Amino acid sequence: MPNTAIIEVHDLRKSYRGRAVVDGVSFTVREGEIFGLLGPNGAGKTTTVECVEGLRRPDGGRVRVAGFDPHTDREAITRLLGAQLQESELQPKITVREALELHSLCHRRPADWRTLAERLGLDGHLDQRFAKLSGGQKQRLFIALALVGNPRVVVLDELTTGLDPRARQDTWRLIEDVRDSGVTVLLVTHLMAEAQRLCDRIAVLRDGRIAALDTPSGLVARSSANTEISLTPSRPLDPRELAALPAVAAVRQREGRLVINGTDETVDALVGLLARNGVTADRLRVTDVGLDDAFLDLTGDDAPAVPDRTTATEA
Amino acid sequence: MTTPTVSVPLAVLKSEARLLRREPASIFWIAVFPTLLLVVLGLIPAFRDPSPALGGRRTIDLYVPVSVLLALIISGLQAMPQVISAYRERGILRRMATTPIRPAALLTAQIALHGAVALGSAALVVAVGRIAFDVPLPGRPLGYLLALALAALAALALGSTIAALTRTTRICAAVSSVVFFPTMFTAGVWLPVQQMPALLQRVVEVAPFGAAAQALSRASAGDWPGWMHLGVLAAWAIVLLGAAARWFRWE
Numbered sequence: 221m222p223n224t225a226i227i228e229v230h231d232l233r234k235s236y237r238g239r240a241v242v243d244g245v246s247f248t249v250r251e252g253e254i255f256g257l258l259g260p261n262g263a264g265k266t267t268t269v270e271c272v273e274g275l276r277r278p279d280g281g282r283v284r285v286a287g288f289d290p291h292t293d294r295e296a297i298t299r300l301l302g303a304q305l306q307e308s309e310l311q312p313k314i315t316v317r318e319a320l321e322l323h324s325l326c327h328r329r330p331a332d333w334r335t336l337a338e339r340l341g342l343d344g345h346l347d348q349r350f351a352k353l354s355g356g357q358k359q360r361l362f363i364a365l366a367l368v369g370n371p372r373v374v375v376l377d378e379l380t381t382g383l384d385p386r387a388r389q390d391t392w393r394l395i396e397d398v399r400d401s402g403v404t405v406l407l408v409t410h411l412m413a414e415a416q417r418l419c420d421r422i423a424v425l426r427d428g429r430i431a432a433l434d435t436p437s438g439l440v441a442r443s444s445a446n447t448e449i450s451l452t453p454s455r456p457l458d459p460r461e462l463a464a465l466p467a468v469a470a471v472r473q474r475e476g477r478l479v480i481n482g483t484d485e486t487v488d489a490l491v492g493l494l495a496r497n498g499v500t501a502d503r504l505r506v507t508d509v510g511l512d513d514a515f516l517d518l519t520g521d522d523a524p525a526v527p528d529r530t531t532a533t534e535a
Numbered sequence: 536m537t538t539p540t541v542s543v544p545l546a547v548l549k550s551e552a553r554l555l556r557r558e559p560a561s562i563f564w565i566a567v568f569p570t571l572l573l574v575v576l577g578l579i580p581a582f583r584d585p586s587p588a589l590g591g592r593r594t595i596d597l598y599v600p601v602s603v604l605l606a607l608i609i610s611g612l613q614a615m616p617q618v619i620s621a622y623r624e625r626g627i628l629r630r631m632a633t634t635p636i637r638p639a640a641l642l643t644a645q646i647a648l649h650g651a652v653a654l655g656s657a658a659l660v661v662a663v664g665r666i667a668f669d670v671p672l673p674g675r676p677l678g679y680l681l682a683l684a685l686a687a688l689a690a691l692a693l694g695s696t697i698a699a700l701t702r703t704t705r706i707c708a709a710v711s712s713v714v715f716f717p718t719m720f721t722a723g724v725w726l727p728v729q730q731m732p733a734l735l736q737r738v739v740e741v742a743p744f745g746a747a748a749q750a751l752s753r754a755s756a757g758d759w760p761g762w763m764h765l766g767v768l769a770a771w772a773i774v775l776l777g778a779a780a781r782w783f784r785w786e
Contacts, residue, residue, distance in 0.1 A: 273633050274632075275632060275633065294632075295635070298632075298633060298634055299635055302633075305626070305630055305633070308625075308627070308629060308630040309626055311551075311554050311622070311627060313554050313557040313558075314550070318553070322546055322550050322636070323634060323636070325543075325546045326546065326634060326635045326636050327635060369635070
């Protein structure tokens, strides 16, 4: 696996009207990986990728894509980076075929746009005008346009917004194929399933800073309560004893069942507690929390933003 | 790093030309309506009688340059700014900025195409005037073409300035309409500039299309258009183009 950095973002800062939207973000994307930017609305994800695309000029910090400054080396960047923007449109009366042809004509080594259209399920709509396409079809066309130039880097902002589950699966497979062909993917998403499925590494953004940067499983493991235990005890347990369990993060009732969040240590201690009190546990379930819970844990108000630690692990 | 760069603006121009052809309303108002107006006016018998007040010319003779100017004004002021404003509002220009197609290529293509359709419409007006109503062809073709080119430039520059200074497509349309009527008045759509009272003529001549009307009228009659009128037109075109370039926002 190649390990050279293709996107370098160092101490990126951008403010709008005095409000810091991106506040010292640093990360490096290696060539050939799918790197995710995850975070709640307003965390600065889109602004960050817009600086990578060169659409915005950073207030501070340094951004390089394959060694080029995206804001000043426009020509080079547009040739090596394909972008699908969160919100954009085409001329209302341009057809799918015309848009694909025009864009492929403007690249030196374009991909075969017919194959792309087929992969994205657009082959039946080639003569349809942009304004007549459904939301999902427009989205797939923008993905096709981002890929038609055979870019080295693709930036996808909210890739599967507006797609039905089937189209979403197909698109994910396409992106994996794109990555397998050696293309680097920078993916902005708020869908955990998407991040978990596609990303090699994820940066979790919160309030314009990186709250965590790790592999999907690393993020889950990093969360303070990565195990959930649920059971129906044969008789009530003392709440004080439950709260005193080691590494316990939360104790609550859900649909008549007792739910405890914690770690493996919590599980061991709970089993001991049940045995000591002669309580049997009906339908005992121990599950790893998904990225969803880890994400909430990392972006919640009580979670400290730790950009220093993540940049340290980066370097 | 240069192989396709020459062909890109050409490909964009072709693509935008195809899109303009899909706008029947624009094509009608720019390319058909001015000639239609000339034909309707030409059907009024009194407009075909020579008038001593006009130095022996007929009203219909005066309306050929007016219809020509109308084509330029509709194209530059009503049609073109709407397209540009919508391209910006819908994020089309912004998306283009992430591709090797420069957004400027899109704007240039639209401006050039609207100019070309307007000039085609002007040619149609002159041809129909000649064939249907015996309006003599411009006596000073070169002076006529020069005045026509400057007027087209001024119309497109005025439209570009409006697109540059307005934030949304709706405001752009409103401002265009407000500017449209005085522009048509100064071009002589209601009353040809040559028939206006002397004092009004002096005022109107300072406006771009008043000056254009005078210049085209002179060239039609076989005189060289006055440098004053050409100068006024050129000055307007330069100032407006500068303003458009200075204040245009890409998003």
